[in-house]
Structure formats: C-alpha cells, structure tokens
Amino acid sequence: MNSVLNIRNVNKKFGKVNVLNDININLNKGEFLVLVGPSGCGKSTLLNCIAGLEKIDSGDIHIDEKNMINIEPKDRDIAMVFQSYALYPTMTVEKNITFGMKVRGLDKETQKNKLQEVVKQLQIENLLNRKPSQLSGGQRQRVAMGRALVRDPKLFLFDEPLSNLDAKLRVEMRTEIKKLHYDLNASMVYVTHDQIEAMTLATKIVVMKDGVIQQIGSPFQIYNTPANIFVADFMGSPSMNLIKATTTKNKGQYLIEINKNKKKPAILKYNCKENLPKEIIIGIRPENIIEKNSSKDKNFQAIKSDVKVIEPAGSDTFIVTDLGGSEVTARFHSESEVTLGSEIDFHFNLSKASIFDPKTGNRLN
Amino acid sequence: MINNSSSSYTNVMLRILLYIILFLFAFYYLLPLFVMITTSLKSLEEIKTGSLVSLPRELTFDAWSVAWSKACTGIKCEGLKPYFWNSIFIAIPAVMISTFIGALNGYVIAQWRFKWSNIIFALLLFGCFIPFQVILLPMARVLGILNLAGSIPGLILVHVVYGIGFTTLFFRNFYVSIPVELIKAAKIDGANFFRIFWSIFLPLSLPIIVVTVIWQFTQIWNDFLFGVSFSEAGTQPITVALNNIVNSTTGVKEYNVDMASAIIAALPTLLVYIIAGKYFIRGLTAGSVKG
Ligand SMILES: Nc1ncnc2c1ncn2[C@@H]1O[C@H](COP(=O)(O)OP(=O)(O)OP(=O)(O)O)[C@@H](O)[C@H]1O
Ligand SMILES: [Mg+2]
Numbered sequence: 001m002n003s004v005l006n007i008r009n010v011n012k013k014f015g016k017v018n019v020l021n022d023i024n025i026n027l028n029k030g031e032f033l034v035l036v037g038p039s040g041c042g043k044s045t046l047l048n049c050i051a052g053l054e055k056i057d058s059g060d061i062h063i064d065e066k067n068m069i070n071i072e073p074k075d076r077d078i079a080m081v082f083q084s085y086a087l088y089p090t091m092t093v094e095k096n097i098t099f100g101m102k103v104r105g106l107d108k109e110t111q112k113n114k115l116q117e118v119v120k121q122l123q124i125e126n127l128l129n130r131k132p133s134q135l136s137g138g139q140r141q142r143v144a145m146g147r148a149l150v151r152d153p154k155l156f157l158f159d160e161p162l163s164n165l166d167a168k169l170r171v172e173m174r175t176e177i178k179k180l181h182y183d184l185n186a187s188m189v190y191v192t193h194d195q196i197e198a199m200t201l202a203t204k205i206v207v208m209k210d211g212v213i214q215q216i217g218s219p220f221q222i223y224n225t226p227a228n229i230f231v232a233d234f235m236g237s238p239s240m241n242l243i244k245a246t247t248t249k250n251k252g253q254y255l256i257e258i259n260k261n262k263k264k265p266a267i268l269k270y271n272c273k274e275n276l277p278k279e280i281i282i283g284i285r286p287e288n289i290i291e292k293n294s295s296k297d298k299n300f301q302a303i304k305s306d307v308k309v310i311e312p313a314g315s316d317t318f319i320v321t322d323l324g325g326s327e328v329t330a331r332f333h334s335e336s337e338v339t340l341g342s343e344i345d346f347h348f349n350l351s352k353a354s355i356f357d358p359k360t361g362n363r364l365n
Numbered sequence: 366m367i368n369n370s371s372s373s374y375t376n377v378m379l380r381i382l383l384y385i386i387l388f389l390f391a392f393y394y395l396l397p398l399f400v401m402i403t404t405s406l407k408s409l410e411e412i413k414t415g416s417l418v419s420l421p422r423e424l425t426f427d428a429w430s431v432a433w434s435k436a437c438t439g440i441k442c443e444g445l446k447p448y449f450w451n452s453i454f455i456a457i458p459a460v461m462i463s464t465f466i467g468a469l470n471g472y473v474i475a476q477w478r479f480k481w482s483n484i485i486f487a488l489l490l491f492g493c494f495i496p497f498q499v500i501l502l503p504m505a506r507v508l509g510i511l512n513l514a515g516s517i518p519g520l521i522l523v524h525v526v527y528g529i530g531f532t533t534l535f536f537r538n539f540y541v542s543i544p545v546e547l548i549k550a551a552k553i554d555g556a557n558f559f560r561i562f563w564s565i566f567l568p569l570s571l572p573i574i575v576v577t578v579i580w581q582f583t584q585i586w587n588d589f590l591f592g593v594s595f596s597e598a599g600t601q602p603i604t605v606a607l608n609n610i611v612n613s614t615t616g617v618k619e620y621n622v623d624m625a626s627a628i629i630a631a632l633p634t635l636l637v638y639i640i641a642g643k644y645f646i647r648g649l650t651a652g653s654v655k656g
Contacts, residue, residue: 053549074555086546090568099564100554147550 003065004029004155004187005050010059012042012049012211019045021211023059027155027189027204032181034198035191037208038234043191046208047159050189052076064154074104079148080157083164085140087132087147094128097146118149121180138169145180158190162197174200195235199223207231223285226354229361232283241289243282243324244358256282256350258303258324266303266323270350272365280364283354286318289330290347291338299352302345307338321346405429405624412620428621432629436622438601438609445629447599448606452586453633454517455602459524460581466525467532467577468570472562474533475540476548486537492530497590500527508595515597523595524585531584532577539573540566575644583634603630 005027012020019042027033035043048054050061052073061068063076087096094115101111119125122142132140141161148156161177162170178201181188192198198205198219205222207214207230215227226232232240245258247270254270290300308327309320312334319330319338330346338344355365400417405428407421415422434444473479474486504523505514513519543566551561592602601609607630611623 048549051549051553053552073549073552078553080550080553082546082550084544084546086544086550088547088551088565090565099551099556103555103560147554 002029003027004031004063005033005189006060006062006065007046007050008060008062010046010049010061011057012045012054013057014045019211020049020056023211023213025206025213025216027187029187030185032178032188032190032201032203033206034202034204035189035206035208036193036195036198036234037214039193041208042211043193043208044159047080047157047189047191050155051078051080051157077154078157079151079153079155081144081148081159081161083160085132085144085164087140087143089132092129092131093124093135093143093146096132096143097150100147100151114150114152118146121149122146137165138173141165141173145177149180149184154187156186156188158188160191160193163192163194170197177201196237199235205235207234209234224352225363226283227363229281229283229356232354232356236285238286238318238329240283240285240354241326241328242356243284243326243328245280245282245324246278247276247280256280258282260303260305261322266305268301268303268348268350272355274355274365276355276364277357279358281356281358282324282350283356284348284350284352286329286331288349288352289328290349291319291330291332291336291344292347297349299349300347301350302347304343305346306343307340310338310340319346401624401628405432405621405628407621409617409619409621428619428625429629431619432610432622432625436610436619436626437613438606439613445603445606445610445626448601448603449629451517451596451600452603455520455524456582456585456633459521459528459585460578462521463525463528463532463581464574464577466529467534468536468567468574469562470529470533471536471538471540472566475537476543476545476566477558486533489530489533492527493534497527501590501594505595515595515600517600520591520595520600520602523591524581524588527591528581528584532581535573535577535580536570539570543569572644575641579637579641582637586634 003026005025007023007025010020010023011018023046025033035046037043045054049056050063052068052071063078068076088099091099097118098111098115101114106114119128122145124139124142124146127135127139127143132143135143141164144161158177162173165173174197177190180186181201190197190201199222202219204216205219206216207222209230215222215231217225217227222231222235226235226240229242233242243258245256248255248257254272254276256268256270258266258268260266303323305321305323305328307319308322309318311318311320315334317332317334317336319332319336321328321330328346332338353365354363356362357364396418403419403421404412404417406424406426407415408423408425408427411422432445434446435442436444438448470489474482504526508514508519508522511519511522513522547565548561551565556564586602587604588602589604589608592605593608596602596605607626610626
C-alpha cells in the first residue's frame with residue numbers, strides 16, 4: 001500500500017488560537033477519507049493546509065511520499081472543490097474548466113480532449129458556453145467538479161461541496177461522487193459536517209473537535225465503537241443514547257444499575273474483561289433497544305419503563321422513555337402497537353453497547 | 366373596495382403634484398444652463414440690449430469660435446484650444462495610471478491580506494482627506510527635485526498621487542466582497558499574482574472601473590488649484606485658461622465668449638457622464654458579484 005497523504009504532528013495557530021492540534025493522518029491510494037466535526041473545528045483549515053493555501057506552524061505533510069514543505073499549491077498535484085464552488089464569474093463553463101490547463105501551458109489539443117472527456121462524464125456538454133451566473137446550484141457544482149477532474153490529480157480535496165444543494169440533489173450528487181471515486185479509483189479527502197454524508201461516502205472517517213482528532217476509523221468502527229462520548233453523540237441520527245449508571249461486581253460479572261423515575265432501579269447483567277469504575281455512562285444506539293426479542297437472543301435484557309413520546313418515522317417508530325435521568329430513544333417496528341403512557345418492556349442488547357468513563361468521556365470496553 | 370375610485374383619484378393627484386415639484390426643481394437647476402447656452406449664441410450687441418432669459422434673435426456661433434481659438438488669456442490670444450489639449454494630455458494618462466494603480470492596490474489589500482495591509486489601507490484613506498492646500502508646498506519641492514516643475518508630466522504625477530487614495534478605496538471596497546475562495550481556486554489552478562489579477566479580477570471589475578474613471582476624470586479635469594500652482598505658460602490646463610479669459614480686465618466684457626468658454630470647458634466631463642453614466646449608477650449600487 002502506498003501512502004498518498006501523510007500528515008504528521010501538524011500544528012496550526014491563528015493568533016493565539018490552536019486551530020489544529022497535533023494532527024496525524026495517513027491516507028492510502030484509493031481511500032476516501034471524510035473529515036467530520038462541528039462548525040469551526042478546523043476542517044477547512046486542515047484542508048487548506050493540505051492544499052498549501054495555509055502555512056502550517058509545525059509538522060510535516062507528505063503527498064505521494066514527497067514532503068510538501070515550501071511547495072506551492074499548484075505544484076502539489078491536488079485539485080480542490082470549494083463549498084461556494086468558486087467558479088470564475090466572467091468565464092464560461094468551458095473557460096472555467098480549461099483555465100488551469102491553459103495557465104499550465106498544455107497544448108490546445110490536450111485541453112480539448114480532456115474537456116470533452118470530463119464534460120461527458122459529468123453530463124454538462126450543453127452548458128459549455130454559459131456563464132456561472134446562468135447555472136443552477138447543481139450545475140455549478142458539476143462544473144466545479146469538472147475543474148477538479150481535468151487536473152487528474154494524485155489527491156482530490158472537497159470542502160463541503162454539497163452543503164449548498166437542496167436535500168434531494170444532495171443525495172443524488174452524493175451517489176455520483178461515490179461512483180466517481182469508484183470509477184477513477186481516486187484518493188479523496190472530503191470535508192463535511194453532515195454525518196450521514198460521512199457514513200455513506202467514507203472508507204475512513206476522521207472525527208475532529210476543537211482542532212483535535214477524536215477518532216480515526218472505518219464508518220463501521222466509528223459507528224459501533226466510538227472512542228469517546230463526543231464521537232458517540234456526534235455520529236448517527238438519532239444519536240446514541242447516553243445513560244448514567246452505576247456498577248457493582250458480582251461473581252465475575254458486572255451488575256449495572258440504572259435509575260428509574262420514582263421506581264425501583266433496573267438491574268442489568270454485563271460481562272466484560274475490563275475493570276469498570278463505579279460510575280459509568282452506557283452508550284447504546286436506538287436500534288439496540290427493541291420491543292420484542294423475537295430471536296430469543298440471550299444478549300437481550302428487558303427493562304420496564306413508561307412510553308413518553310411516540311415518533312413514527314416511516315419504516316420504524318422511535319419510542320422515547322426516561323431512564324437514568326435522561327431521555328432514551330428506542331427503535332421499534334412501525335407496526336408496534338404501544339400506547340402513550342403505558343409501561344412496557346424495552347429490550348436492551350448490551351453486547352452492542354459502549355461503556356464510557358463519565359470523567360474523561362473515553363471508551364472503557 | 367368601496368374607496369377604490371376615490372383612492373385612485375388621490376393617487377393621480379399625488380402623482381401630478383410630484384411631477385410639478387420635480388419639474389420645478391429641474392427648471393431651477395437647468396435655468397443657468399439655459400442662460401449660458403442662449404447667451405453664448407447671442408451677439409454682444411444683443412446681450413447689451415436684450416433681456417437675460419430671452420432666446421437669441423439671431424443665432425451666431427462667433428462667440429464659440431472666439432472662445433475656442435481667439436480669446437485672450439493674459440497676453441496670448443489663442444483661445445482655449447491649446448489649453449483644452451493640455452487638459453486632455455494631463456487627464457487621460459493621469460486617469461488611466463491612477464485607476465490601474467488603484468485596482469492593483471485594492472486587489473492586494475482586499476485579497477492578499479498581508480501583515481500591514483490594514484494599516485496601509487488606513488493611511489491611504491487618510492490621504493483622501495488631506496486638503497489640496499496642504500500638499501502644495503511639499504509637492505512643489507518634490508516636482509522641483511524630480512525636474513518636473515511646470516511640466517505636463519509633473520501635473521500628471523500630482524494627480525496620480527492625489528488620486529490613488531480614492532481609486533484604491535473604490536477598488537478595495539469592490540474586491541472585498543469577492544469570496545477569497547476565488548483566489549484559492551486560481552492558485553491551485555496554477556495562476557500567479559498577476560495572472561489572477563489580469564484574468565479573473567480585472568474582467569469582473571468593469572462597473573468599478575467606470576465609477577473610478579468618471580470620478581477621476583471629473584476631479585482632474587475640473588481641478589484648478591493644482592493646475593494653477595504647478596503649471597507654467599505653455600502647460601496650463603483649461604480651467605486656468607478659462608479663469609484667465611473670464612477675469613481678463615482689458616477691453617469690454619464679452620459675456621457670450623465667457624459663456625461659450627465655460628461650456629467648452631465643461632463639455633468633456635458631461636460627455637463622459639453621458640457615455641458611462643449608466644454604469645456609474647450601477648457601479649455605485651452593485652457591491653458584489655453574483656457567482
Ligand atoms: N484566516 C483566519 N484567521 C483567524 N482565524 C481563523 C481564520 N480562518 C479560520 N479561523 C478560525 O479557525 C477555526 C477553524 O476554522 P475552519 O474554517 O477550519 O472551521 P471548519 O471546521 O471548516 O468550520 P465549518 O464547518 O463552519 O466550515 C475557527 O474558529 C475560525 O474562526
Ligand atoms: Mg469549513
């Protein structure tokens with residue numbers, strides 16, 4: 001496996017603010033890396049640093065195993081698509097796409113061939129003579145992609161390219177980008193703060209917060225074994241339930257006690273090799289709390305609790321109840337016939353749960 | 366519903382009132398121009414006998430030709446013609462140079478923020494507010510050192526230097542509204558500082574170029590103080606010559622020639638405004654470029 005992008009111990013400050021804090025990322029050829037995190041966490045800054053549009057204070061960035069220190073953006077063999085598309089307003093679509101090739105002095109013949117190839121791929125042949133102001137959002141987006149594609153770079157950088165599109169178009173373009181990635185076998189770094197986009201596109205996700213990487217992993221790892229409470233809460237929709245609980249050790253097994261509103265606490269059994277502290281937070285996704293344990297899976301344990309809210313969502317129905325002093329969402333079948341206010345059994349699959357330390361927020365199991 | 370007809374009646378009345386007021390204002394402002402034009406087309410005889418606002422009994426363009434090529438400015442009697450050309454030779458290069466430098470300055474300050482860019486911009490702005498009179502003496506000294514005293518290039522230099530503050534301000538404010546991502550995209554595309562300026566920023570600057578050109582041309586063409594201070598016999602601009610014609614004390618006062626001269630002196634700025642005025646209004650209001 002050869003590394004396309006290698007970021008080592010990168011730091012970056014704006015004034016006194018540490019915008020990037022000891023960033024380490026490696027990306028192999030053909031990987032699709034998605035950077036997610038809340039607004040202002042430094043995603044765009046990191047992307048700009050990779051592109052060479054911002055200087056880093058310390059650390060190293062290697063692209064295709066060459067050190068990029070003091071290398072101009074144009075010589076980094078990258079292409080970038082911006083959130084605002086950044087199309088040149090006075091140039092036609094054709095000129096927008098070929099501008100880079102023209103500046104680099106490619107001959108007319110090559111320019112034309114590449115242009116044809118790319119506009120065909122993106123299906124924008126009939127837009128070539130229009131100005132950006134005469135295009136719809138989705139069309140602009142395609143042109144911006146076209147400008148990146150003609151470069152045929154080692155690495156594609158995308159800064160929230162879909163965030164200005166409406167929901168339907170966004171889903172369409174998402175599929176298209178995924179297809180593009182597959183067809184070109186390209187390496188991509190993609191910034192978004194939409195966690196669904198991250199889950200569907202990525203082969204590797206980097207979750208950031210306040211300029212610090214929280215976790216790097218496959219979408220599966222990020223979703224199922226979040227490294228800390230922040231990641232657990234940030235990824236997934238509806239987000240992971242975080243339930244306060246206390247533990248006691250009993251014959252090589254943990255008993256987990258969850259407080260219920262004005263009633264006797266619920267007790268669940270839990271097997272685990274690690275040593276758990278007294279106080280813990282259980283992270284469990286709504287789909288791991290279900291109505292009936294049809295398969296008689298012995299991982300499921302029931303807790304009786306009151307139905308507080310019923311939210312039908314088409315294929316599923318989300319049921320909200322109170323446990324451990326906070327709201328807990330469960331995912332029931334849409335045919336479920338539970339009624340508001342009734343006390344029912346919630347079946348917990350603790351083998352899929354994450355256990356967090358309330359003090360540090362880190363994962364314990 | 367009920368008041369439909371009466372309310373439309375009020376509307377019509379209000380509209381008529383509005384037009385009357387507008388008409389009165391237009392009349393008020395155009396009257397002097399009317400007097401100037403009619404007077405310039407009368408003979409001296411008629412001016413002395415007739416009324417100020419009457420139309421000329423017989424049209425004569427004598428005053429115009431005198432103003433253009435015969436009127437006396439001090440000891441010489443060559444009319445406005447040589448001075449008109451002086452003004453052209455001063456204004457056109459000065460407008461072009463100051464506009465270009467302003468565009469470049471604005472581009473750098475708005476889009477290539479560097480460490481002291483805000484301070485430099487503040488200083489340039491400060492330059493806009495320095496009264497003409499303050500720079501007269503230092504400028505005379507500088508022109509002397511540069512060996513440009515009393516010359517047309519000297520006057521061009523003065524106007525360029527004095528205009529840069531304004532032109533920079535115009536372009537900077539225009540470029541500030543253009544997203545920085547444009548430059549980033551162009552950098553990745555491989556374009557350098559001047560290429561980006563030339564291929565991307567200048568082409569979208571037409572409205573602000575028009576504003577700046579009109580502003581600078583009007584300022585420079587109408588300037589009197591610099592013209593009178595930094596010129597000598599052969600290099601005076603038209604405003605100075607106009608002053609000399611109107612204020613010459615020898616002989617009878619030829620009002621028709623004075624009026625014709627004044628109109629000739631004002632024509633170029635009027636023309637620039639008529640040709641480019643449409644863009645001027647647009648440029649003043651259009652702050653941003655839609656992607
Ligand atoms: N040129 C700059 N000068 C000073 N501070 C900056 C600059 N650019 C960004 N910042 C700050 O750096 C932090 C990270 O910004 P960045 O644009 O990388 O966030 P982001 O993760 O891309 O957010 P978003 O999702 O909103 O795009 C923010 O706190 C921002 O205010
Ligand atoms: Mg951003």
